[in-house]
Amino acid sequence: MLNTACPKLRIAGTVQDSIVDGPGIRFVIFTQGCPHHCPGCHNPQTHDFAGGYEVNSEELIQKMEENPLLSGVTFSGGEPFCQAEALVPIAEAVKAAGKHLMVYTGYLYEQLLAMKDPFVQRLLKLADVLVDGPFILAERNLTLQYRGSENQRVIDLKKTKEAGEIVLYRSEYEELEDCW
16 A cells, blocks of 8 residues: 655656666656756756656655666656655665665755755765756767766765765776776
């Protein structure tokens, strides 16, 4: 039975087995609604806050749990941090399952840290990797891993918290290349 106390989440859709939205096999949730409206956005259909459809967080958690091969979950958009309260229970379930959590945002990490919303702060604490910054069409680069434009950063949040400064994410493949 679904928990009706879980906040509703407005989404554009999901992808069950993505291999491009983070390391490994991912369950991707595309949130609906975005204040950034980046020209050239890959998902412009997610901009309208009234678009998409509502789903209970428990439904998405259940879908995620059905796939034992998942490496992790990715929150994309739209702008996930506009619905942080509804995403926190999902993020907590991801972490309880021992999975990796990646979040895309048009905000800068520093902007998110400055927000007073406790759900934004909780979501940041639960995430492993944050891809931050708006997509800038003039800086588009299709060869970049996990991002669309040069200005965006792929931040390792655990290492960033430990170091007290931004530490960029390096995939396990990049780390293995250093050994060769």
